[in-house]
Amino acid sequence: MGDPREMNGLLALTGGVLPPLTDNPVAQIGSDAFGFRPYISAVHETVAAATTLPLTVGVFGPWGSGKSSFMRMWEDLLTPTTRTLWFNPWKYDQKIQVWAALIQSLLAEMRTSSNAGLKEKAKRLARTATWLGLRAGLGTASQVLTHGVIDKSTIGEILDSVADDGSSYYRDLNRFELDFADAVGEFVGSTGRLVVFIDDLDRCTPQAALSVLEALKLFVGDARCVFVLAMDFDLLSAIAEMKFGENLQIAGSAYLEKIVQLPFFLPDIDFDAIRAALVPYAGELSENEAFWELVDLGFGANPRRVKRYMNVLNLGIAIARSEHPDGPDLGITRQLQLAKLLIIRSEHRDLFNHLLRHPGALSELENSPALPSPSSNDGVEVARERNAVLAAFLKQESLARLLNARPGAYHDHPSAPSAEELARMLRTVRLTSGPTAAAGGGPQAVTTELE
Numbered sequence: 371m372g373d374p375r376e377m378n379g380l381l382a383l384t385g386g387v388l389p390p391l392t393d394n395p396v397a398q399i400g401s402d403a404f405g406f407r408p409y410i411s412a413v414h415e416t417v418a419a420a421t422t423l424p425l426t427v428g429v430f431g432p433w434g435s436g437k438s439s440f441m442r443m444w445e446d447l448l449t450p451t452t453r454t455l456w457f458n459p460w461k462y463d464q465k466i467q468v469w470a471a472l473i474q475s476l477l478a479e480m481r482t483s484s485n486a487g488l489k490e491k492a493k494r495l496a497r498t499a500t501w502l503g504l505r506a507g508l509g510t511a512s513q514v515l516t517h518g519v520i521d522k523s524t525i526g527e528i529l530d531s532v533a534d535d536g537s538s539y540y541r542d543l544n545r546f547e548l549d550f551a552d553a554v555g556e557f558v559g560s561t562g563r564l565v566v567f568i569d570d571l572d573r574c575t576p577q578a579a580l581s582v583l584e585a586l587k588l589f590v591g592d593a594r595c596v597f598v599l600a601m602d603f604d605l606l607s608a609i610a611e612m613k614f615g616e617n618l619q620i621a622g623s624a625y626l627e628k629i630v631q632l633p634f635f636l637p638d639i640d641f642d643a644i645r646a647a648l649v650p651y652a653g654e655l656s657e658n659e660a661f662w663e664l665v666d667l668g669f670g671a672n673p674r675r676v677k678r679y680m681n682v683l684n685l686g687i688a689i690a691r692s693e694h695p696d697g698p699d700l701g702i703t704r705q706l707q708l709a710k711l712l713i714i715r716s717e718h719r720d721l722f723n724h725l726l727r728h729p730g731a732l733s734e735l736e737n738s739p740a741l742p743s744p745s746s747n748d749g750v751e752v753a754r755e756r757n758a759v760l761a762a763f764l765k766q767e768s769l770a771r772l773l774n775a776r777p778g779a780y781h782d783h784p785s786a787p788s789a790e791e792l793a794r795m796l797r798t799v800r801l802t803s804g805p806t807a808a809a810g811g812g813p814q815a816v817t818t819e820l821e
Contacts, residue, residue: 387688388651388653388684389651390681390684390685391648391651391677391678391680391681392677393674393677393678395436395438395439395441395442396439396442396443397442397443397446398442398443398446399443399446399447401443402443403643403646403647404436404439404639404640404643404644404647404673405637405639405640405643406436406439406440406443406636406637407443409440409634409636409637410440410443410444410447411447413427413444413632413634414444414447414448416632417596417632420596423563423592423593423594423595423596424586424590424591424592424593424594424595424596424597425595425596425597425631425632426586426596426597426598426599426629426630426631426632427596427597427598427599427630427631427632427633427634428599428601428603428626428630428632428633428634429441429598429599429600429601429634429636430601430602430603430633430634430635430636431600431602431635431636432602432672433572433602433672433674434672434673434674434675435636435639435672435673435674436636436639436673437569437600437601437636438569438570438600439673440600440636441567441569441598441600444598445565445567448565451559451562452562452563452564452565453479453557453558453562453563453564453565454564454565454566454567455475455476455479455564455565455566455567456566456567456569457471457472457475457566457567457568457569458568458569458570459471459472459568459570459571459574459578459579459582460570460571460573460574460578462578468574468578468581468582468585469581469582469584469585469589470499470500472568472582472585473499473585473589474496474499476550476554476564476566477492477493477495477496477499477553478492478496479557479564480492480553480554480557481493483557485556487556488553488556488557491549491552491553491556492553494549495546495549495550495553498546498549499546546589546591547589547590547591547592548591548592550589550590550591550593551590551591551592551593551594554593554594554595555593555594558594562594563594563595563596564593564594564595564596565595565596565598566595566596566597566598567598567600568582568597568598568599568600569600570600571599571600571601571606572601572602572605572606576609576612576613579601579606579609580609580610580613582599583599583606583610583625583626583629586629587628587629599629599630603623603626603633603635606622606626607621607622607623607625607626608622609622610622610625610626611625638671639671639672639673640671641666641670641671643671644671644673644676645662645665647673648676648677648680651680651684652680653684653687653705654702654705655702655705655706655709658702658706659781660706660775660781660782660783660784661705661706661709663775663781663783664706664709664710664713664772664775664783665679665709667713667768667771667772667775668713668716668717668772669713669717679712679713679716682712682802682803683708683709683712685802686708686712686798686799686801686802687700687705687708689798689801689802690704690708690795690798693794693797693798703784704787706783706784707784707786707787707791707792707795708795708798708799710772710775710783711725711732711792711795711796711799712799712802712803713772714732714772715799715803716803717768717769717772718763718768718769718772720762720763721763721769724763725792725796726796729789729790729792729793729796730788730789730792732786732787732792733785733786733787733788733789733792735763735773735786736773736776736785736786
């Protein structure tokens with residue numbers, strides 16, 4: 371559990387307003403709040419023992435599960451003699467830009483060396499990489515691929531020099547892997563290594579994500595590099611299968627196995643760990659069991675989604691306090707009702723759209739005999755048989771569980787607000803969560819009073 375004194379300190383510093391949570395990754399291993407440390411240490415020690423390089427490590431997990439924090443904390447364990455580079459491919463939206471930007475980023479890092487010979491070698495390799503871009507048909511657009519190594523005027527000179535002495539450039543192309551490996555070796559020393567963290571691959575377009583993987587396979591050769599890829603395994607597998615499966619009959623997972631030699635799948639984060647980390651940001655709900663049950667039902671143990679929800683909820687509470695007829699004293703009941711409504715807005719749009727038209731429906735749903743009581747063993751299928759109208763909102767088990775967070779549940783929840791109160795809350799929710807789907811969205815069957 372978090373220390374309430376920390377929450378009080380935040381409120382004192384911000385004049386009673388809870389500050390928003392950022393999505394910044396955890397950067398220091400000592401600040402690990404999600405239990406990653408033993409896994410980071412195990413992966414770190416395994417990679418440190420590798421004698422043959424390059425090595426590609428996959429840190430796999432769904433969106434918002436802590437991949438960036440895992441890598442940042444791993445970086446914190448690296449010795450000062452290990453050189454590191456971070457590359458974010460999502461900044462580049464064209465396939466050829468992404469692989470070229472990766473190579474040029476590596477070469478630009480080498481050019482920070484005080485070794486004049488290494489600087490020249492990196493510059494020559496950068497020219498070769500630019501030539502690869504030109505050969506791909508990008509023309510002068512290749513200026514954006516050089517990461518500052520080659521300026522626009524130089525591109526024309528490259529074309530001229532290729533025309534005059536094409537043999538040297540083709541020789542460089544053929545030797546690129548060897549020359550790149552030599553340059554990395556000179557950069558890190560005989561016993562050093564360059565660790566390249568490639569983050570947010572699953573934010574990229576499918577073509578861009580695959581181009582990064584292909585660049586690792588084609589260009590790095592025997593360089594003394596460790597590449598650490600953060601990505602959603604299932605998503606990247608599906609992308610690879612779309613590209614290679616139909617014609618080459620290659621499964622997406624098999625393709626990733628050819629790229630990644632050391633896979634690691636992030637462990638599930640315990641929800642209690644997320645709760646403990648975020649207690650200082652939950653205000654008056656920080657010790658309320660019903661509230662944390664709602665958060666768990668709505669978002670599970672996904673740190674990014676829970677943090678974003680907490681930001682929206684705190685803003686919604688602040689707005690509601692400014693608008694509420696009772697003044698700034700917005701009680702726990704209203705805060706819990708708003709918390710539940712925000713989850714419905716985020717996760718169950720059909721129901722939310724229906725509530726915009728029929729704000730009394732939430733109370734009707736919670737009081738309908740078609741919904742099993744919190745203590746009942748009846749499942750959703752039984753409820754569907756009892757009431758065909760309610761069935762439109764019980765197609766997902768998660769919605770049934772959320773609706774069952776009501777009076778009589780294990781953690782006692784307040785009743786749904788009245789139609790008038792809910793209508794006022796809906797205005798608050800729309801200020802914090804934006805517009806919804808077009809009017810008329812959601813189940814059309816739910817137009818009559820529930821039985």
